[in-house]
Amino acid sequence: SQQGEEDPQALSIQEGENATMNCSYKTSINNLQWYRQNSGRGLVHLILIRSNEREKHSGRLRVTLDTSKKSSSLLITASRAADTASYFCATDAGTGANNLFFGTGTRLTVIP
Amino acid sequence: KAGVTQTPRYLIKTRGQQVTLSCSPISGHRSVSWYQQTPGQGLQFLFEYFSETQRNKGNFPGRFSGRQFSNSRSEMNVSTLELGDSALYLCASSLGAGTLSNQPQHFGDGTRLSIL
Numbered sequence: 001s002q003q004g005e006e007d008p009q010a011l012s013i014q015e016g017e018n019a020t021m022n023c024s025y026k027t028s029i030n031n032l033q034w035y036r037q038n039s040g041r042g043l044v045h046l047i048l049i050r051s052n053e054r055e056k057h058s059g060r061l062r063v064t065l066d067t068s069k070k071s072s073s074l075l076i077t078a079s080r081a082a083d084t085a086s087y088f089c090a091t092d093a094g095t096g097a098n099n100l101f102f103g104t105g106t107r108l109t110v111i112p
Numbered sequence: 113k114a115g116v117t118q119t120p121r122y123l124i125k126t127r128g129q130q131v132t133l134s135c136s137p138i139s140g141h142r143s144v145s146w147y148q149q150t151p152g153q154g155l156q157f158l159f160e161y162f163s164e165t166q167r168n169k170g171n172f173p174g175r176f177s178g179r180q181f182s183n184s185r186s187e188m189n190v191s192t193l194e195l196g197d198s199a200l201y202l203c204a205s206s207l208g209a210g211t212l213s214n215q216p217q218h219f220g221d222g223t224r225l226s227i228l
Contacts, residue, residue: 031214042116042202042219043155050214088155092211099168100145100217102155 004089004103012109019076021106023089024069032065033090034074037105043088046074081112113138116220118203124226130191133223137184137205143167144186145217146178149200158201161186162208190225198227 004025013019023032031050035043049056049065049072056063062075076083089103117136125131137144145168146158157170161180178188184205190197204217 030211033216035217035219040221042221043204043217045216045218048214048216090217092214099157099160099170101157102147104154 004091004101006087006089006103006106008106009104010107010109012111013079015079015081015110015112017079019079019083019108019110021074021087021108023072023074023103025072025089025091025101025103026070028067028070029091031092032063032072033100034061034063034072035088035090035102037086037088039085046087076108079108079110081110084108084110116203116205116218118201118220118223120223121221122224122226124228125193126228127193127195129193130189131193131225132187132189133201133203133225135186135188135203135205135220137186137203138218141205141207141218142184143206143208144180144184145204145206146186146188147202147204148172149202149222150198155202158188193227195227198225200224 004023007022033048034046037043047058047063049063060077065072086105086107088105090100119134143162145160147155149155159178160168164180175191180186200222202222204219206215206217
């Protein structure tokens with residue numbers, strides 16, 4: 001089974017608004033990553049946050065991590081139509097096995 | 113720097129056949145991972161190769177196999193194809209040192225495999 005689940009499954013907003021996506025996971029982790037996938041394309045790495053970090057920024061992206069709640073959030077500020085894509089979180093499950101587990105994804109639609 | 117290249121982009125096969133998919137990683141990357149993406153199961157880890165050795169394996173049947181060559185290029189093979197094998201197969205490369213979770217994975221655009 002997948003390690004993580006994203007919430008909401010789908011999100012539709014107007015251009016210029018902020019978009020927040022949440023990821024919950026089941027076991028302890030070492031790191032958590034966020035990826036974006038445009039329709040019919042591969043995934044693009046957005047940001048990596050380590051288990052000892054609480055917040056990280058990259059341009060218009062802000063990621064938070066709460067290991068006590070086993071959850072992370074991705075905030076995209078001032079959204080653009082080009083941000084329309086599916087967003088996935090990925091973790092290592094903290095088992096020592098070198099696998100990467102992806103969440104179910106949030107489909108973001110930004111309306112121009 | 114060229115990205116991860118997967119060939120072919122699209123493939124149609126019938127049940128019982130076998131298929132080989134190819135992945136060329138980013139130059140200098142020594143780790144190659146394979147994933148299966150379907151609407152029902154999402155993204156699932158198949159296996160990872162590093163320095164021509166399978167370092168990790170997901171929970172897939174033995175019909176799914178792979179290999180990595182000395183130039184880090186990788187192939188995955190699926191034998192005795194089933195309808196449920198229809199999926200987007202994604203390859204990702206990374207530098208390889210350490211665990212997969214502590215380094216960004218660079219993905220190709222995938223091979224869309226359809227089983228008739």
